[in-house]
Amino acid sequence: MRRGVLASQPLAVGVLVYGMAFGLLAREAQISLSEALLMSGLVYSGSAQLVAVSAMSNGQIPTGAAAMAIVGTILLLNARYLLYGAALRPWLGGLPAWQAYPTLGVLGDGNWMLSMKAQSEGENDAGFVFGSGFAMFIPWLGGTWIGSAARALIKNPGLLALDFLLVAFSVAMCVGMFKGRSDLKIVVSAAIAAVLADRFLIPGSAILCAGLAGAVVSWFTFQEPEAR
C-alpha cells in the first residue's frame, strides 16, 4: 500500500489541480462549498462532475427528465470503469469483498493506469491499487475545497490549461506502454472507434468505444503461444 501511495504522489498533484478546476467551475454555477465537497466525495469523477456542473451553469438544479439525461450521460462517461474493474479482476479477485469494493470506490483514471503499469512491471500487492487510489481521493476533496474558496482570485481559469492535464498524461503513458507491433492494431482500432464515437455519438462516448474496440480487436487477434 505504501508503494501505491508513494507512486501516486506526482499524479496527486495533478488531481489537486483538477479538483481546484472543478471547485472553481462549481462556484461559478452557484454550488456552495459544502455541496461541491459532497459531489466530489460521492461522485468522484472529474468528467462526470464537469458535465453536471455545466448543466447547472444557469444556477438551476436539474430535475425530472433533465436530471435523468445527466445520469445517463454519467453512466456512459463512466462506463470505462466497467473495463477498469474487469481489468483488475485477475489482480483483486482473490481479496475479500470488504477490501476489493472500497478499492474500487476510490478508483480513478490516474491510479488505475498507474496500477496497470506497475502490474506489468511486476507489482503484485493489491494494496498498491487502494493506496494509489486513496492518495488521490484526498487531494480531489482538497482541490475542490481550494478551488471553490479561491474562485474570487482567478480571472481566467482556461489559461492554466488544466483541462489538458489528463490528455497530456494519457499521451505520455500511451507512448510509455507502447510495446511495438502487437500494440499497433490496438491503438489504430481504438483511434478509429474514438473518432467515430466522437463524431456520431454523445460527447464522452469516445473513451468507452475506444476501450471496447481495443479489447475486441485483441480478443479476435489473440494467438495461443507456440507449444514447445
Place this chain on the structure above:
Amino acid sequence: MSVRFDFLVFVLALGCASIACRFCGFWIMRYVAITPRVEAALKATPVAVMVGLVVPTAVHGSVIELVGIAVAGIAMKLTNSDLLAAVIGVAVVAVGRSLKLAG
C-alpha cells in the same frame, strides 16, 4: 453554506450511477473465466482507453492542443517520465493560449 435538498437528491442519483460503474465491471468478471484470450483483451484496454481520451481533444482542439499532444509524446520518448512529459505538455498549451490571447 448549506446543502439544498434538490441538490442532495441530484447528487445521490449521480453518485449511484458512478458507483454502479465502478463495481459492476469487477463483479461481472467473477463469473467469467480468465483465459489467456480474455486476459489479452483486458490488457489491451489501458492503451485503448488512453487513445480514446486523447482523440476528442485532438479532433476538436486547435493547433495549440495538437502541438501540446505532440510535445507530450516526444517528451515521454526523451525523458521516460510520464509526469514530466505531461507537465511539459500542459505548459506548452498554457503558454500557447496566453500568447493567443495576447496576440
